[in-house]
Amino acid sequence: MNTAKRREIFTRFRAANPKPTTELVYRTPFELLVAVVLSAQATDKSVNLATAKLFPVANTPQKMLTLGQEGLESYIKSIGLYKSKARHLIATCRLLLEQHDSEVPQNREQLEKLPGVGRKTANVILNTAFGQPTIAVDTHIFRVANRIGIAPGTTVLEVEKKLLKFIAPEFRHDAHHWLILHGRYICKARKPDCPHCLINDLCEYKEKILPL
Structure with missing residues (x-):
């Protein structure tokens, strides 16, 4: 995929959704x-649904620690893998x-030292909480990047590096949200909604369905 096509893809995403953000409900970095x-x-x-009940009770590291593991489990038991989480x-x-005066660190190295925080989670925090131009590649973004041809790769890290390389600086901060929303609602895994895709003519997916 060439540079002009990539730029047009993100120009359209921006026009359709100028200020994209996560669908997770939160008020603070923690x-x-x-x-x-x-x-x-x-x-x-x-x-x-779980955090709507949890955060009024424990929305700081101290309050959550006071709640204890069993207390926390009682709020999140509806979520998969709740015990390990x-x-x-x-x-x-x-x-x-x-180590951090109850503050969430603003750099990748420190974030990835936290239990349960890998590169993808760190990227989400850096981007959404602190405004850094990172791209967290989840299953949706990995699929979209490969399917439409914008940044094909065999590993999550390869796709992330290609996206950061190929996406123009003006789009980098919001690219993560545009791509994840596109993958979640339009470019779905089993049945992509090609007829309603705003980048259908730019997509390089060989099996795409052209709009009527």
Whole structure:
């Protein structure tokens, strides 16, 4: 895919959705961190339902640590892998208190030292909470990048590096959200909604369905 085509794709995404953001509900970097950790292999909707009850009770590292692992589990048991996620979050709260004055760190190295936080989660925090032009490649973005030809790669890291290389600086901050929303609602895994796709004519997917 050439540079002009990539630019037009993101120009259209921006025109359709000038200020995209996560569908996770949060108010602070800590709440976002908790929500993103909980969202692994779970829907944003299920996470939002759980955190709507959790955050009024425990929305700081100290309050969550006071709640304890079993107490936290009682709020998030509707979410998959809730026991391991609760364990990770309690350990993360302890580290935030002991090493970061209860603040979520603003650099990748420190974020990835937190239990349950990998590169993808760190990228989401850096981008959404702190405005850094990172791109968190999840299953949706990996699929879209390969399917439409914008940044094909065999690994998540390869796709991430290509996206950062090929996407113009003016689009980088919002690219993560545009691509994930496109993958979630239009370029779906089993049955992409090609007829309603705003970049149908630019997409290089060989099996795409042209609009009538």
